[in-house]
Amino acid sequence: xxTVTDLDRPATPAAFQQISLGRRLTSKxxxxxxxGAFVVAVVPLVWVLVSxxxxxxxxxxxxxxxxxxxxxxxxxxxxGGMYHAIIGSLLQGLICAVIAVPIGLLVAIYLVEYGRGTRxxxxxxxxxxxxSGVPSIVAxxxxxxxxxxxxxxxxxxxxxxxxxxLLMIPVVVRTTEEMLKVVPDELREASYALGIPKWKTxxxxxxxxxLSGIITGIMLAIARVMGETAPVLILVGYTQYINFDPxxxxxxxxxLVMAQELNTPTAAGEARVWxxxxxxxxxxxxxxxxxxxxxxxTAVKSR
Amino acid sequence: xxxxxxxxDLNLYYGRFHAVDSVxxxxxxxxxxxxxxxSGCGKSTVLRSLNRMHEVIPGARAVGTVALxxxxxxxxxxxxxxxxxxxGMVFQRPNPFxxxxxxxxxxxxxxxxxERDKRKxxxxxxxxxxxxxLWTEVKDRLSKPGGGLSGGQQQRLCIARAIAVRPDxxxxxxxxxxxxxxxxxxxxxxxxxxxxxxxxxxxxxxMQQAARVSDQTAFFNLAGVGQPGRLIEVDDTERIFSxxxxxxxxxxxxxxxx
Amino acid sequence: xxxxxxxxxxxxLLTTGSGIVVVTVIAAIGIxxxxxxxxxxxxxxxxxxxSRSWVTDDVRNLAFGxxxxxxxxxxxxxxxxxIAMPVSLGIALFLTQxxxxxxxxxxxxxxxxxxxxxxxxxxxxxxxxxxxxLAPVATWINDTVGFIPFFAxxxxxxxxxxxxxxxxxxxxxxxxxxxxxVSREVFDRTPTMQIEGALALGATKxxxxxxxxxxxxxxxxxxxxxLGLGRALGExxxxxxILSSTGSNFGWTLFDGGDTIASKIARNAPExxxxxxxxxxxxxxxxxxxxxxxxxxxxxAIVAGRKEYE
Numbered sequence: 001x002x003t004v005t006d007l008d009r010p011a012t013p014a015a016f017q018q019i020s021l022g023r024r025l026t027s028k029x030x031x032x033x034x035x036g037a038f039v040v041a042v043v044p045l046v047w048v049l050v051s052x053x054x055x056x057x058x059x060x061x062x063x064x065x066x067x068x069x070x071x072x073x074x075x076x077x078x079x080g081g082m083y084h085a086i087i088g089s090l091l092q093g094l095i096c097a098v099i100a101v102p103i104g105l106l107v108a109i110y111l112v113e114y115g116r117g118t119r120x121x122x123x124x125x126x127x128x129x130x131x132s133g134v135p136s137i138v139a140x141x142x143x144x145x146x147x148x149x150x151x152x153x154x155x156x157x158x159x160x161x162x163x164x165x166l167l168m169i170p171v172v173v174r175t176t177e178e179m180l181k182v183v184p185d186e187l188r189e190a191s192y193a194l195g196i197p198k199w200k201t202x203x204x205x206x207x208x209x210x211l212s213g214i215i216t217g218i219m220l221a222i223a224r225v226m227g228e229t230a231p232v233l234i235l236v237g238y239t240q241y242i243n244f245d246p247x248x249x250x251x252x253x254x255x256l257v258m259a260q261e262l263n264t265p266t267a268a269g270e271a272r273v274w275x276x277x278x279x280x281x282x283x284x285x286x287x288x289x290x291x292x293x294x295x296x297x298t299a300v301k302s303r
Numbered sequence: 304x305x306x307x308x309x310x311x312d313l314n315l316y317y318g319r320f321h322a323v324d325s326v327x328x329x330x331x332x333x334x335x336x337x338x339x340x341x342s343g344c345g346k347s348t349v350l351r352s353l354n355r356m357h358e359v360i361p362g363a364r365a366v367g368t369v370a371l372x373x374x375x376x377x378x379x380x381x382x383x384x385x386x387x388x389x390x391g392m393v394f395q396r397p398n399p400f401x402x403x404x405x406x407x408x409x410x411x412x413x414x415x416x417x418e419r420d421k422r423k424x425x426x427x428x429x430x431x432x433x434x435x436x437l438w439t440e441v442k443d444r445l446s447k448p449g450g451g452l453s454g455g456q457q458q459r460l461c462i463a464r465a466i467a468v469r470p471d472x473x474x475x476x477x478x479x480x481x482x483x484x485x486x487x488x489x490x491x492x493x494x495x496x497x498x499x500x501x502x503x504x505x506x507x508x509x510m511q512q513a514a515r516v517s518d519q520t521a522f523f524n525l526a527g528v529g530q531p532g533r534l535i536e537v538d539d540t541e542r543i544f545s546x547x548x549x550x551x552x553x554x555x556x557x558x559x560x561x
Numbered sequence: 562x563x564x565x566x567x568x569x570x571x572x573x574l575l576t577t578g579s580g581i582v583v584v585t586v587i588a589a590i591g592i593x594x595x596x597x598x599x600x601x602x603x604x605x606x607x608x609x610x611x612s613r614s615w616v617t618d619d620v621r622n623l624a625f626g627x628x629x630x631x632x633x634x635x636x637x638x639x640x641x642x643x644i645a646m647p648v649s650l651g652i653a654l655f656l657t658q659x660x661x662x663x664x665x666x667x668x669x670x671x672x673x674x675x676x677x678x679x680x681x682x683x684x685x686x687x688x689x690x691x692x693x694x695l696a697p698v699a700t701w702i703n704d705t706v707g708f709i710p711f712f713a714x715x716x717x718x719x720x721x722x723x724x725x726x727x728x729x730x731x732x733x734x735x736x737x738x739x740x741x742x743v744s745r746e747v748f749d750r751t752p753t754m755q756i757e758g759a760l761a762l763g764a765t766k767x768x769x770x771x772x773x774x775x776x777x778x779x780x781x782x783x784x785x786x787x788l789g790l791g792r793a794l795g796e797x798x799x800x801x802x803i804l805s806s807t808g809s810n811f812g813w814t815l816f817d818g819g820d821t822i823a824s825k826i827a828r829n830a831p832e833x834x835x836x837x838x839x840x841x842x843x844x845x846x847x848x849x850x851x852x853x854x855x856x857x858x859x860x861x862a863i864v865a866g867r868k869e870y871e
Contacts, residue, residue: 037651
């Protein structure tokens, strides 16, 4: 420090000191790093989508893609389409939803409205937590062990749907639970005070209030479940033909087509793989859009 | 309509906790009775026990009698849900059902009980909204959602909803504490009109409101922390506020505590 | 309540019953899988828990052990976690503390989109797009620091990309939305009082984050990472598509191929036609189930212990 005479010092000292350069730089560095982290996450997302579109979009735009199956085509032949796989995926997803949604809703209603604090509720929450952590391959194995080995039933689209049910129930329970909890207790009290019984309060007041969020959760869960591959590898056989029967016979689906055609070393095979990838993404996006639309329609309006 | 309530030796428990000790009070028909007292003294708990709403909390229990024109609502064969059909309640914060329009809110008590006759529902809606002094303000927007109204209007909507089912008694739990002074005045005027047709019990922490609005006032207090709440004194409103018999009452009214 | 109406009784029964059904199903999973695995386990010529080989082509001479698969499963998951954890931390901090308020929600939505992409598409992209792009990087690492065991040449070609290296990176990308989502929630709940207290003392933004947000959110972040670990352990398809299968054992290097438990089961689905052989795979699946169960339970235990302090 240089010596400073009384005449050089300012008459009043500075009102506040600047913080040290080191601290400022550290803070700026941190900001750069965390922003960088975000960018690092966005890059693969964009890259994946761009790659898939780049390699698959032109096949999806062909005239037969959405209306024809791969019936009769060999591994070398272009043409045909994904109709059989689209139907298969939608069918499996729908059957799964028809079973999983009512069960999931009822369980969530039990957890929030009837069972709070009870031992059964704790066991159920614990179980749902476990189910949400079960890898899809294990869920598929269970259905295999139960449906095919023990009960002797054939591989089918239904078996796939059942294992998807195991994967979908925890998602439906969790989102529905969250949405029901958001409904303020005052609404329930207002309903009880009018002399409306509990079950009617739940069905006609609480659930409709939470409906928008519940529907979003369900649609997103269906979209997720249609992209699962492990169950279709184990529980159903591949076919290039259309099959509307979930109870028996081989059924194609978009993930199964992708997994299968990866082993077809031709250009046509590759076209099918990437085309199916684009198709799957398109369908998932449609479901997401539908979810947003439905949620807007059923949302609680305040004006 | 407008029955009398006779509470005799009512004790209220939450699980093991003795919340309110031995309350005895009579509420004459077509009158307004105010419950006053400091926070936590049990006045809301007692109010809620009058339509068995406290039972919504698991473990809550009532011992004693609450008689509606002589019939004990805690009798063995009595269904709490039907008790609540005849004793209505308005809450501290307005709580119209968000998924329903104004009209549907008002008649929700009837519709959810099974009433389907559209004409009857429209008549009831108008009658109730007039009775709650809300008709002129909302008659052109009956199909709009209930949430779009101001706080005071929402509370009057809740009152309309409560009286639409023609209860014998109307319970009001601090109905104005979330409202501005002008809306408060509107609701107090409404209460003076409603008492011609209903028996009203109102809990309020605002003593001046109790003095303005009620015919009879009951003062509750706590003996100490962890002690049950108790009814200290009940009398005509004028006498409670000018010449109370208990020292605790006088201390509360003159603002020495609470 | 003294009198229960019939509507209430029915509805209560229905909802309670569903709860019971769900609990029963989980118990059933465990029992069934065990029952199916036992015949295979008793016919096993090798020690299931100690052997590293997996020979199931001859039903009369089964010799399968889960050790090798388990090693690969854990190794690849930890590798993915090591990459994903710091990045997720950064993203979660970015979304809750650094991003402009109005953009925080759309940005968060973008990250959540990562979770919506099906794993098969990640696997596809990993194999056909990422692996070729990473090939020079992988080869460089292998050439330069290949003397370190982790980076040594493994049992598959480094340049071809069917390695734990590639699959682990893809897996890390798949874990990002999971770890971020839970961490984000915790960081958001940092009490404003604490944040304002730090800022009022003249802390820089990073100092505020380091002294309030991070300590508050530590347990949640760890729990989120464990949930991510659980997911990584069970990931099947992406790994199956990317990893080249190989006959040799795991060699503790990133440039090995092979199989995790999950990918092995999926890859060999055609063998399931024989019930005993299927039992061998089911036994492996049970080990995986147990592993993910323990990891997830630990994740929830961490958060549950913390909740009492809030």
